[in-house]
Amino acid sequence: MFSAARILAIRKSKGLSQEVLAEQSGVSLRTIQRVEQGDTVPRGYTLQALATALDVPLEAFRPEPEAAAPAAETAAPLPITAAPSTLPDPQFLQLLNLSALSFLVLPLLNLVVPWLLWRKHRHEVEHAAEVGRRVLGFQILWQVGCFLAYLLAGLVQVVAHAFHTFIPGLYVGVFIGSYLLNLGVVIYYGWQLRQGHLDIYRFRL
DSSP states (O other): OOOHHHHHHHHHHTTOOHHHHHHHHOOOHHHHHHHHHTSSOOOHHHHHHHHHHHTOOGGGGSOOTTTHHHHHHHHTTSOOOSOOOOBOOHHHHHHHHHGGGGGGTSTTHHHHHHHHHHHHHTTTBTTHHHHHHHHHHHHHHHHHHHHHHHHHHHHHHHHHHHTTOOOTTHHHHHHHHHHHHHHHHHHHHHHHHHTTOOOOOOSOO
8 A cells, every 4th residue: 555645755855846756757747646645546557657756666655654544634634636637548558659650651750640649648648658758769769770770771882882892772671671670669569558568668769
């Protein structure tokens, strides 16, 4: 069992505002407000995200034996001023991830479409803020990687030309390889999301 008073006390001891904690943890501001007021019971992933952002173990959120009852009594009279908490929507998280496949239609859509979805729903859908950041982080990394790969391919062709030779299909190979890589990664992490795993895209900007 977690203690809303302990989460509030730890955040203040770290000198963090609710807005900063929301940004660092990927948990929406409204959820943090309701958690600290005792109006909602956070799920395991939310607790883990808060613990990571505050740099404390999960056990630190448990109430102290002497302070457990007073904490509940103190939290009860607080007025409810926060908006409703974010709602779980696994299907939207899948859509957010699979929207990166729009690069198959037009380059850079893999950045534009996920960003639009993330920007519109990051405060409405549970875990959308963090999942969206992870999707966009990987897609940015992939775009940079593609640029460097084409640059390297061009350098290889220049060196080959100096030796009066040419490597056919090099650019096509880089193109196909990079697209298959992105396609495979998006599909794999889509399967991970279906299994309930939110720790996706570990390699990202």
